[in-house]
Amino acid sequence: MHAENTLVPVEQVQEQGASQGRSPGRGRGRPRNAEADLAILDATRDLLVADGYDALTMQAIADRAGVARQTVYRRWPSKSRLVADMMLSGNLAVGFEAPTDVAGTDPAIDAVRAWLHAAARQVTDASQVAVIRALASVAAENDDDGRLYATFTAPARAHLLALLRAGVEQGGIRRGADLDAAADAMIGAVLFTALTRTPSRPGSLDALADVLVEGLAAR
Amino acid sequence: MHAENTLVPVEQVQEQGASQGRSPGRGRGRPRNAEADLAILDATRDLLVADGYDALTMQAIADRAGVARQTVYRRWPSKSRLVADMMLSGNLAVGFEAPTDVAGTDPAIDAVRAWLHAAARQVTDASQVAVIRALASVAAENDDDGRLYATFTAPARAHLLALLRAGVEQGGIRRGADLDAAADAMIGAVLFTALTRTPSRPGSLDALADVLVEGLAAR
Amino acid sequence: MHAENTLVPVEQVQEQGASQGRSPGRGRGRPRNAEADLAILDATRDLLVADGYDALTMQAIADRAGVARQTVYRRWPSKSRLVADMMLSGNLAVGFEAPTDVAGTDPAIDAVRAWLHAAARQVTDASQVAVIRALASVAAENDDDGRLYATFTAPARAHLLALLRAGVEQGGIRRGADLDAAADAMIGAVLFTALTRTPSRPGSLDALADVLVEGLAAR
Amino acid sequence: MHAENTLVPVEQVQEQGASQGRSPGRGRGRPRNAEADLAILDATRDLLVADGYDALTMQAIADRAGVARQTVYRRWPSKSRLVADMMLSGNLAVGFEAPTDVAGTDPAIDAVRAWLHAAARQVTDASQVAVIRALASVAAENDDDGRLYATFTAPARAHLLALLRAGVEQGGIRRGADLDAAADAMIGAVLFTALTRTPSRPGSLDALADVLVEGLAAR
DNA sequence: TTTTAAGCGAGACGGTACGTCGTGTCTTGTT
DNA sequence: AACAAGACACGACGTACCGTCTCGCTTAAAA
Numbered sequence: 001m002h003a004e005n006t007l008v009p010v011e012q013v014q015e016q017g018a019s020q021g022r023s024p025g026r027g028r029g030r031p032r033n034a035e036a037d038l039a040i041l042d043a044t045r046d047l048l049v050a051d052g053y054d055a056l057t058m059q060a061i062a063d064r065a066g067v068a069r070q071t072v073y074r075r076w077p078s079k080s081r082l083v084a085d086m087m088l089s090g091n092l093a094v095g096f097e098a099p100t101d102v103a104g105t106d107p108a109i110d111a112v113r114a115w116l117h118a119a120a121r122q123v124t125d126a127s128q129v130a131v132i133r134a135l136a137s138v139a140a141e142n143d144d145d146g147r148l149y150a151t152f153t154a155p156a157r158a159h160l161l162a163l164l165r166a167g168v169e170q171g172g173i174r175r176g177a178d179l180d181a182a183a184d185a186m187i188g189a190v191l192f193t194a195l196t197r198t199p200s201r202p203g204s205l206d207a208l209a210d211v212l213v214e215g216l217a218a219r
Numbered sequence: 220m221h222a223e224n225t226l227v228p229v230e231q232v233q234e235q236g237a238s239q240g241r242s243p244g245r246g247r248g249r250p251r252n253a254e255a256d257l258a259i260l261d262a263t264r265d266l267l268v269a270d271g272y273d274a275l276t277m278q279a280i281a282d283r284a285g286v287a288r289q290t291v292y293r294r295w296p297s298k299s300r301l302v303a304d305m306m307l308s309g310n311l312a313v314g315f316e317a318p319t320d321v322a323g324t325d326p327a328i329d330a331v332r333a334w335l336h337a338a339a340r341q342v343t344d345a346s347q348v349a350v351i352r353a354l355a356s357v358a359a360e361n362d363d364d365g366r367l368y369a370t371f372t373a374p375a376r377a378h379l380l381a382l383l384r385a386g387v388e389q390g391g392i393r394r395g396a397d398l399d400a401a402a403d404a405m406i407g408a409v410l411f412t413a414l415t416r417t418p419s420r421p422g423s424l425d426a427l428a429d430v431l432v433e434g435l436a437a438r
Numbered sequence: 439m440h441a442e443n444t445l446v447p448v449e450q451v452q453e454q455g456a457s458q459g460r461s462p463g464r465g466r467g468r469p470r471n472a473e474a475d476l477a478i479l480d481a482t483r484d485l486l487v488a489d490g491y492d493a494l495t496m497q498a499i500a501d502r503a504g505v506a507r508q509t510v511y512r513r514w515p516s517k518s519r520l521v522a523d524m525m526l527s528g529n530l531a532v533g534f535e536a537p538t539d540v541a542g543t544d545p546a547i548d549a550v551r552a553w554l555h556a557a558a559r560q561v562t563d564a565s566q567v568a569v570i571r572a573l574a575s576v577a578a579e580n581d582d583d584g585r586l587y588a589t590f591t592a593p594a595r596a597h598l599l600a601l602l603r604a605g606v607e608q609g610g611i612r613r614g615a616d617l618d619a620a621a622d623a624m625i626g627a628v629l630f631t632a633l634t635r636t637p638s639r640p641g642s643l644d645a646l647a648d649v650l651v652e653g654l655a656a657r
Numbered sequence: 658m659h660a661e662n663t664l665v666p667v668e669q670v671q672e673q674g675a676s677q678g679r680s681p682g683r684g685r686g687r688p689r690n691a692e693a694d695l696a697i698l699d700a701t702r703d704l705l706v707a708d709g710y711d712a713l714t715m716q717a718i719a720d721r722a723g724v725a726r727q728t729v730y731r732r733w734p735s736k737s738r739l740v741a742d743m744m745l746s747g748n749l750a751v752g753f754e755a756p757t758d759v760a761g762t763d764p765a766i767d768a769v770r771a772w773l774h775a776a777a778r779q780v781t782d783a784s785q786v787a788v789i790r791a792l793a794s795v796a797a798e799n800d801d802d803g804r805l806y807a808t809f810t811a812p813a814r815a816h817l818l819a820l821l822r823a824g825v826e827q828g829g830i831r832r833g834a835d836l837d838a839a840a841d842a843m844i845g846a847v848l849f850t851a852l853t854r855t856p857s858r859p860g861s862l863d864a865l866a867d868v869l870v871e872g873l874a875a876r
Numbered sequence: 877t878t879t880t881a882a883g884c885g886a887g888a889c890g891g892t893a894c895g896t897c898g899t900g901t902c903t904t905g906t907t
Numbered sequence: 908a909a910c911a912a913g914a915c916a917c918g919a920c921g922t923a924c925c926g927t928c929t930c931g932c933t934t935a936a937a938a
Contacts, residue, residue, distance in 0.1 A: 027912095028911075028912045029911075029914065030912075030913055030914045030915080031913090031914075032915095033915080036914095036915090068915060068917065068918095069918095070914095070915075070917085071916080
């Protein structure tokens with residue numbers, strides 16, 4: 001009904017965000033302003049989307065979040081770590097909504113094609129482009145062996161794999177195909193397209209979808 | 220015998236590198252030190268590979284090139300433009316060597332598979348990874364609508380397309396397939412793999428190759 | 439027996455130390471930890487003497503006093519006020535011990551000379567120097583029109599004036615002399631000597647004493 | 658005729674001001690903007706005099722000097738060092754102008770009395786007070802064993818000693834007197850008066866002058 | 877041969893963000 | 908209420924890098 005339309009539930013990632021060095025005696029001292037965490041992440045997202053990664057300033061983030069600069073540094077040790085966490089905080093990661101009501105000969109194949117369509121559309125949106133580019137910068141800065149990319153794309157990957165597995169169940173996709181590989185290829189192609197922003201001949205991703213789908217199809 | 224193995228001749232790309240605002244008329248004053256151009260590009264590459272993009276400093280580049288900082292700025296207007304040019308200077312661009320002697324049922328299909336193999340190997344090399352990550356950062360800064368990516372991947376794209384077209388000629392690949400889409404997908408997937416550096420389950424790209432090849436195959 | 443040797447009783451000055459905004463009515467809640475007052479003043483003195491005024495931190499003071507920072511602020515409204523109070527707390531104020539058994543031709547003159555001797559000795563002590571320098575800093579911050587200086591030097595001034603008046607009584611010092619001026623001059627010279635810490639050619643203050651004494655002497 | 662009226666020539670101090678780490682190959686690189694040195698020192702003085710030492714900001718200094726903040730830091734390593742140098746740069750040190758045409762019974766004695774008059778007047782001037790208080794703060798921060806005080810007061814000391822020596826020559830001051838001690842006492846008393854800003858009972862320094870002069874007088 | 881125009885090394889300069897630190901206030905839970 | 912603990916707003920500090928500028932010196936072609 002709506003959650004249905006969201007290919008991927010956006011929550012659930014978290015676990016490390018904004019909680020450095022506060023393990024022991026819980027309840028000692030004034031508790032952190034919980035709203036500040038969110039306000040900062042929101043401000044970071046908004047400014048990032050609006051102006052891009054390197055026009056992003058800790059001061060500007062703090063200002064927009066209505067918070068002192070030090071309050072940001074209390075939670076995140078650096079700008080790139082903040083942006084990284086923001087990306088993993090679920091309030092942004094690549095989800096790609098897609099309508100499920102695509103009618104075609106094979107429902108699984110159609111679902112994949114629909115996902116690619118949606119992704120292609122969404123990924124060329126200016127704000128998403130800014131975020132994906134920032135992802136590239138941030139990942140390069142805190143070189144974490146790709147964990148950031150992996151986590152960032154996890155929702156999309158999970159969703160896509162579910163789609164493909166369903167296709168295998170339903171017989172539309174041949175059983176031996178390496179679904180992980182296909183999912184990675186699609187995500188890679190899509191995100192890379194976003195990075196390059198080659199106006200991406202509208203339809204280019206469709207062609208990719210066709211090729212992949214053809215390759216996955218049973219028979 | 221070696222040049223044979225290089226899928227793409229690495230020279231010839233450039234033409235704009237290091238020649239800003241200099242009337243071709245071979246003016247009167249002291250001529251530029253031609254070695255400096257190369258020394259700077261080399262220094263840039265070395266430092267980039269060693270320390271990553273943002274631990275990269277104009278001063279450090281100049282020092283390592285044995286040159287004054289201004290000498291760098293005389294040739295390139297900014298750091299990101301220098302790095303961009305370095306990447307396109309043939310010095311480095313993605314070529315992807317591949318052995319040509321892959322025997323299989325279909326020579327064209329085999330060639331594509333071989334290319335992916337080679338690319339996968341080459342792209343996980345530490346220095347290549349550093350460069351590709353820097354590419355992402357630089358492209359994000361330069362906001363050039365993907366021209367940098369396009370140029371950077373041009374050699375690989377050209378080579379791959381040649382392979383695919385040959386496949387069509389020979390009948391191994393079905394005529395209607397969108398070869399550009401397939402090439403972009405492969406390059407995107409390969410480079411994105413490098414970005415994420417998930418050691419990319421050895422064989423993951425093989426699986427991608429299989430899927431694509433299957434989708435491209437005649438019948 | 440010791441108190442005899444102290445030219446000035448060091449207590450009694452204060453009266454305002456560590457009692458801000460506390461209704462004398464001995465309110466309802468938990469009573470203040472009386473030891474904390476002293477511990478804080480001691481910590482302040484120790485750290486000041488050890489590291490100087492601006493390497494002095496409220497946090498460090500609190501830590502050394504084994505107390506929370508807020509406990510300090512509950513008693514003193516600011517760092518400079520705390521330091522000011524510490525200086526006036528008897529804990530430290532300039533007293534200048536001097537032996538009373540200086541035998542000379544004129545007992546009053548001798549007493550003054552003895553006081554200057556003692557002051558010179560005491561004032562070059564490292565810890566006293568640190569305090570006097572801090573005094574200068576604090577007074578500069580508090581902009582209290584010299585009340586701090588006045589209070590800080592009050593014991594010494596009182597003692598010195600007593601000495602001089604006795605001299606006038608006994609005839610050793612001429613009646614018309616401006617004793618206040620002389621006392622201020624001596625104190626100023628002595629403290630300024632401490633500030634400059636030019637090891638103050640031992641004997642320099644003796645010479646000052648001689649000049650002053652000569653100027654004050656009857657005939 | 659004017660220089661005559663200035664008790665102390667204000668120049669000549671210098672030698673270390675604003676020339677850190679620039680020893681070797683003179684003439685290499687762009688020379689420093691010589692005006693900037695002065696502009697910075699002037700701005701420092703003006704702001705210090707206007708607002709006091711701790712309302713003094715490197716940014717404000719730079720702004721007023723029409724210079725980037727880094728340009729200040731290129732010349733002085735810290736605020737206190739800058740202020741210290743400013744004080745020694747001759748454009749501020751205590752000089753104390755005094756009219757020479759004081760008629761009295763003894764010219765030397767009169768000159769000393771005139772100096773004290775002038776000093777007392779000058780030292781209670783708001784701007785001088787600010788400077789002297791800053792001196793106290795700065796000297797406390799870069800604890801240099803009083804060199805700063807010594808240098809700062811050097812002009813006054815030199816002048817005063819000259820006066821006193823002339824008095825000895827002319828017979829107004831007795832030959833055996835310790836002139837250094839007397840000079841230090843006068844300077845100490847005067848500056849300490851400034852520090853305390855006890856409105857310094859007008860006439861208090863006159864009384865000091867009388868006492869000292871009496872003590873120095875021949876016979 | 878003398879200009880003259882540019883390259884070059886060196887380093888100052890304006891600007892701007894960074895991350896750190898200290899102050900004084902506020903807010904928890906505990907005594 | 909006091910207290911320990913620690914978050915918070917504010918604002919200065921000193922550092923680093925960018926891209927531009929200005930010196931003195933060198934190098935070659937043009938006059």
